[in-house]
Each structure stands twice: as C-alpha cells, then as structure tokens.
Amino acid sequence: MSRVLPAEGGLRRVIGDGESLPDGEVEGLGRDQLLALYRSLVLLRTYDERSVIYHRQGRIGTYAIFWNHEAMQVGSVFALEERDWIFPSYRESAIGLLRGMPASTVLQWWRGHPAGWWNPEDYGVASICVPIATHVPHAVGFAWGSRLKGEDRVAIAYFGDGATSEGVFHEGATFAGVMKAPAILFCNNNQWAISTPLSAQTAARTIADKAIGYGMPGVRVDGGDVLAVYEATREAAERARAGEGPTLIEAVTYRAAPHATADDPSAYIDEERVEEERENECVGRYERYLRRLGVLSDSQALEIRTGALEMMRAGIAEAEAEPPADISLVFEHAYANPPATLAATSRSCGGSSDDGAPPRRGRERRTPRRDGA
C-alpha cells in the first residue's frame, strides 16, 4: 500500500547559492553523470537560443521558447531508462535530443517539413502534443497498457500549469490513479499560460496539492534545480516500477522568456521578476555548482558549448538542405487503408481540386424523363 501524502510545502532543492544556502548532493551520481547532465543542459539551451535566432532569420516558423525550462527536461529524462516513454508538449519539442534524435528533425518540425514528424518507437518519444493536456491520458494509457503486458516501462507526460485546468488532465490523472499506472505526471509550473498568471488559473494552494484528489503523491521541486528534478523523478520512477502507481511532480520555475516567438509579454509580465529569474537561470546555476565542486573546468565548458553550437549549425544546414516536401504527402499516412474516394482525390489533385472527373454530357446521358415512368 503506497502512502498518499499531502504535497510537501517547500520546494525540494539540491543546488545551493554559493553563499548562505549550502549545496547538497544526489546519492549515486558520479562525476561523469554530473557532466552528462551539464552536457544535456547546454544542448537544450543551445537548441533553444539558436532556434529563436533561426526564427528571426526566417529559417523556422513560430517557435515555443523553453529557455530556463531545460533543468526540468534534462533532470527528469536523466532519471528514466531508455525503454521508458516520454510524452512531450510543444514546450518540450526538443526533448528527443536527449534520446539521440537529430536536431534537424526537431528543426524540421518547426519548419513544417514532414521530415520533422518522427516515429515515436524510434526514440520512445511520442509526437509533440499541441492541444493542452490532451496527451496526459496517452501517457497514462501507455503506462497502464505496458503494465498489463508485463513490460517494465514508465511513461512521463510533460505539461504546464495551465494544463491542470483542463478537464482531460483530470480524466487522465483519474485513470492513472485508478489503474495504478506506472506514470509520472510532470508539471512545469512556469506560472504563466501565455498571459494568464497562476493566480487566475487555479485557487489551489499548489498544483502538487491536486495529486491527493487522484490518490497519488504530489511532489514540489525547484524546477531550476536539475539535481532536485532528477532526484524527484528517480523516486517517482522507482515507485512506478514497484507497482505503487503514478506521481504528480510540480516543478516550479518562472517563465523568463516569451511564451513563443509570436508573443509580446511586455503587456503582462513583471520585468523585474523576469530579470531576477534570468540571473538565476537553471544552466548557470548548475554550472556554478559544478565549478564549486571542481567538476567542470573552463576548457570543458568551452568544449561542451562549442560542440552544441556545432551540432546546431549542422542541424539547420541539414534541415535546409532537405528537398521540399512532395505534395503527394498531403494524402499520405492518415489511413492504413484509405477510403477509395480519398485515393481518387489524390489521383486528381495534380490537375484540379475536385474529386475525380464529373460525369460528362454525351452518349451516356440519360434523357430526363418527367412522366414518372
């Protein structure tokens, strides 16, 4: 019988501030793993910063920025096994990079090129979910179905604070609890849903508090602390594998960048608060932690940053070198066995937009009869 606890009040934290707050450590993480976490953080940070530039250069379309969300994504994925599945929202568009997906694939998604749509089975990463919270039951169903098949696989779904207002979040979390699904519901609470602040989103004291309603533990963690996120997710995955069911993790951060490249937050955001967050952003925090530990040298940091930048340069070059998509793909992939009418439309689309040739007046024409005979 698992314990169902009210959410912890304070945020779990490992990384200190180098002054009054002492640094902690996570059991079982050696030097190589600490560096691997850093490498992943820099990878995602570089992806994000370059993507904003590529957008401004007109090389990718509208892009949902995840700057300062990297610690949540990296820490949680690092706590999973390769066989576990990830169900991202658009805020985690590049999370596949942590599973070996090429940067060009994700860039193509944001370029609207078919090459950006991958096979989830190749990476254990489901398709990017655009409609809010609607992928929560997918992760739960996957986890539940894996358990039914006797497969040791955990599923994690990522969503924002606003997503917890959606009915489908409630339904997904309800199923997770009832089916004891080995699932992790990971909320990146960045306190904004475009322009709507958390205070207008929910009257709940915390998002983690919602967990008790589904019979699962709710954990609050500092979303800017990659080690705290790692540790909380590792515990949730252990619970899941032990058959104790799902966990709701609320990782608290602050959105220090626009919602997306199309957004202008000056109309609603508190600039001072953003500035404060930017100074304490998650990659820098971890880098300072590693330096205090003596794990990261200047030359290593430079090499890692340069490597990430090179990967992005190669990624965008590869994406741009891809031939334009064939328009026949408009008709592909919706069905395994498409209706015959769709095939007819596909055949005719090169010439006209209608559905096959209309009947022609001619020999086959019947003479309209009005006699009712």
Add this chain to the structure above:
Amino acid sequence: MTELLLVEAVNDALHVEMERDPTVMVMGEDVGRLGGVFRATVGLQDRYGADRCVDTPLAEAGILGTAVGLCMAGWKPVCEMQYDAFSYPALDQLINHVGRYRWRTRGKMSFPLVIRMPYGGGVRAPELHDDSPETYYVHAPGVKVAIPSTPADAKGLVAAAIRDPDPVVLFEPKLIYRLARGEVPDGEYVVPLGKARVARDGSDVTIVAYGAMVGVAERAAEALESEASCEVLDLRSLKPLDEGGLLASVAKTGRAVVVQEAPRVCGFAAEVVAVLAEKAIFDLRAPVLRVTGYDVPYPYWQIEDAYVPSEARVVDAVRRVLAA
C-alpha cells in the same frame, strides 16, 4: 447459423474477436461486472478477466485518451461509449488525436481502436439518450464509421472494425438492439467496411438509409408496393462510403430518397445527395429528397415520434420524387 438479437450479435462478435486476438480489450463504463447497460459486453469479463474487459472511471475523454496510449503499448482497445450524447467529451480526443496520430507518425504507428456506441431515438428515454451524432465522427479525417441494421451485419461489422488497422466508430441502433432478430453465422464472421447492402430490390426509386432507418425504409417500400418498386440501400458503412453501390442503384432507378435520423443541416444525407449531384446527375429523373430529423434539440420523449423519420414521411417523399 444461430438466431440472435442485434445486441446479442454484437456480444457474440466481441467474444469471438477476443478469443481470436489476445491483444483485443474492451473498456468502458459498466462494461465489466454488469456487462454494459445494454448487456452488449456480457460474459466478457468472466471469460477474459478484468484486465481485458475493463470497468473504467466515468470519463469519456479519459477512456478514448487512454485507448490511444494503449494502442501505443500494443493493445487493440474496443471502447464503449454508454450512450450517443455521452460521447461528446471524447470528441476532443477523437478529432485531435485518434484521427491524426497515425498521420503524425507518418504512418509508422497504427491506432487500431474501436469506439462502439448505442445511438438514436425512439426508446422513450431521458434527454441526451437519443442522439444521432454520426456526422461529427464521419467528418473527422482518419476515422472510419459503420452502422449496422441487422444482427448479422452487427456481428460482421464489429469484427471488421476490430480487425481494421484504422480507428473505426460503430454506431449501434439501440432502438432495434432487441427488436432486430436474425440468423447470424457462427464463429468468425466479417462484413467488410465500405460495402453497402441492397436490403430490398427495386427499379423505380432508391431509398438510401442506415441503422434503424433501414427498417423504416423497408416498411415504407412495403406500403408503396402497389404504387412503385422501391429499392432499399443500407449503406452499412458511412466512411468508407460505397459510392459504387450507391451510384449503381441510382443508375438503375433514376430517383433517390435519403433517410437519416440526425438533424438535417450537414447531416450524412447531405453528403449522399452531394455525391449524387456530382456523379449521378445525368442518371437522375427527379430531385433527390431527404427525410431527416429536424434542426432542433431532440424532443421530449412524449412527442419524439414527430421527430424521428416515420414510414409515412418516407412514403410521402417517395411519392413526391415519383411525381416530379
């Protein structure tokens, strides 16, 4: 062959398909211990266990949403929506994910799930137990829709839906769940999707119908026997639509009346009429008429018979196309 009621034929198909394929599972509200509020899933939990015939929380979007994830884990879920109008919370999942996910993976992953639901009126039920929502489903790309009108077709279409690699929605006419009785083949039996059935041969006019309206059309044809030879075409499958069967029948008769229980505007009858306008215009000797429900909320059940297309309304429409 065994004589079965329509709902018994659905149950028979589920038993046969679950036996045949161990990845088929049934899920929904009250489908397990109770066997479904209409008893369509009776005996499945006893035979296949609570993991393969699952009583779910009362959450339609959760049922369909977890079914998407179950497909990704290798299952073939057959989801029961308890009633037609109770399925609307699941439309978000249907439109956003069920019909799109295969496309999203560029055809690499299949989502072979089935949604079954009793639909339609005439059963003297409280509000929102009477809707005919098929058009919402037919309109969603990536989704197929079938509607049986006989016990044999119910069995065969349930099996076809389960075996199809694409998502299929089955609407089961609840009015005739226990009124339609007929011979049903024993064991495995499949009625292919996309094949209409000539329920009655005729030469003067084609009455196109599906679900519970097939019986109404047949009775209208019977009543008109001394005046005209009516063909009744049971579409059975709305998507894929058997255009060949439809066009062949209308080429023979030159006249058509299309019957549906759903509200009129943009209903499936409008699609049938559009196909005839595009592809059969020179075969037609008269305007095509629709006999449908009305563009109002499904009425209070004491007066519901004024809403559901009746034999008399179909007879009247047939006489009008014959006189045109």
